[in-house]
Amino acid sequence: MNTEIYIISGFLGAGKTTLIQKLLKEAFIKDKVVLIENDFGEISVDAAILKSSGIQVKEINSGCICCSLSGDFVKALKELLKRFQPDKIIIEPSGVGKLSDIMKACLDPSIEPLAKVKLRLTVADVKRCKMYLDNFGEFFEDQIQNADTILLSRTENFPDKVKDAYELVKSLNDHALILSKPWDQITSDEILYPDMMHSTYGKHKVLSHEHRYHHELHEHKEDCHCGHHGSHDHEEGCHCSHHDHENKCGHNHSAKDIFDTITIQTTRTFNMEDLKTVILNMEQKAHGTILRVKGIVQGTNGYINLQYLPGDIQITRSAVHGDMICIIGRNLNQQELIGLFNGK
Numbered sequence: 001m002n003t004e005i006y007i008i009s010g011f012l013g014a015g016k017t018t019l020i021q022k023l024l025k026e027a028f029i030k031d032k033v034v035l036i037e038n039d040f041g042e043i044s045v046d047a048a049i050l051k052s053s054g055i056q057v058k059e060i061n062s063g064c065i066c067c068s069l070s071g072d073f074v075k076a077l078k079e080l081l082k083r084f085q086p087d088k089i090i091i092e093p094s095g096v097g098k099l100s101d102i103m104k105a106c107l108d109p110s111i112e113p114l115a116k117v118k119l120r121l122t123v124a125d126v127k128r129c130k131m132y133l134d135n136f137g138e139f140f141e142d143q144i145q146n147a148d149t150i151l152l153s154r155t156e157n158f159p160d161k162v163k164d165a166y167e168l169v170k171s172l173n174d175h176a177l178i179l180s181k182p183w184d185q186i187t188s189d190e191i192l193y194p195d196m197m198h199s200t201y202g203k204h205k206v207l208s209h210e211h212r213y214h215h216e217l218h219e220h221k222e223d224c225h226c227g228h229h230g231s232h233d234h235e236e237g238c239h240c241s242h243h244d245h246e247n248k249c250g251h252n253h254s255a256k257d258i259f260d261t262i263t264i265q266t267t268r269t270f271n272m273e274d275l276k277t278v279i280l281n282m283e284q285k286a287h288g289t290i291l292r293v294k295g296i297v298q299g300t301n302g303y304i305n306l307q308y309l310p311g312d313i314q315i316t317r318s319a320v321h322g323d324m325i326c327i328i329g330r331n332l333n334q335q336e337l338i339g340l341f342n343g344k
């Protein structure tokens with residue numbers, strides 16, 4: 001039997017890892033699952049967290065799957081399929097990865113006989129999606145436009161943002177199913193088998209997955225406006241958003257061109273208050289824009305899980321051990337940030 005591939009994409013901090021934890025617990029509990037993690041730092045914080053779920057995790061770090069590692073990714077995927085013969089593979093691309101690139105790899109002729117993409121899901125944060133679209137549209141749009149299910153996150157915290165977020169993602173992709181229920185009210189079945197379920201928000205034309213992939217793979221004629229061009233030849237006059245720029249790295253920009261990532265290993269023991277102070281100083285010292293920070297560090301009473309998004313800091317106890325912090329942003333001052341976390 002073919003392995004099923006589930007791609008869980010979404011911009012930085014949208015909730016991909018949280019969703020994967022939910023799926024593993026609720027829906028995939030009896031399955032043999034391998035998870036492919038492509039985190040943005042040198043060490044994957046998400047992989048460490050997800051390994052604690054007891055599943056096989058393959059980390060692909062330091063770069064986006066799509067660009068520098070594209071050949072390696074296909075190779076790694078093939079090896080995993082042959083070695084583990086899993087029922088399911090979950091791929092969590094980096095928050096600044098492009099879903100179209102992951103799809104391209106999964107449709108590689110060497111993968112197709114072994115595994116089929118069952119779901120392309122993008123998580124979109126209702127609070128930040130407009131900001132991400134305005135500032136990092138190339139990545140955000142690609143994730144939204146290539147999804148067949150879009151799951152809105154943080155809807156319970158920001159109910160007033162749900163309608164606008166819904167309209168925004170729908171304007172970018174009107175063939176996807178958009179799910180907007182708070183996650184504690186939505187079952188994994190509703191997420192994974194949406195063809196049988198209904199969304200809470202508006203009516204959707206729901207295509208079966210089979211139909212969607214067929215749609216993706218059909219031949220694109222000159223006047224085709226389907227928005228899902230994957231592998232046709234792009235002429236000069238073509239305005240679709242999926243050009244294969246074969247002369248360069250495979251697409252317009254890779255995450256490395258746009259984002260700075262800093263990985264800090266620290267032996268420092270933090271108390272909660274220290275860490276809060278560091279975070280408060282961080283935005284000032286960074287000089288540029290910090291988009292996401294996450295890490296696991298030693299605390300005075302056990303390990304601490306740090307999750308930061310602009311305007312949102314979460315510091316909780318961690319069952320998983322670690323000594324690493326990853327920061328992603330733009331125009332960051334690396335030395336200042338390393339010094340800050342190391343107490344210098």
Ligand SMILES: Nc1nc2c(ncn2[C@@H]2O[C@H](COP(=O)(O)OP(=O)(O)OP(=O)(O)O)[C@@H](O)[C@H]2O)c(=O)[nH]1
Nearest residue numbers: 011012013014015016017018095153154183307314
């Ligand atoms: N309240 C609320 N919090 C959420 C939701 N989704 C994610 N979070 C929180 O947001 C933070 C980031 O979530 P992750 O699941 O790590 O996000 P991610 O997309 O894997 O992040 P990156 O891999 O760094 O891009 C965590 O602290 C989560 O608990 C949601 O729907 N509601």
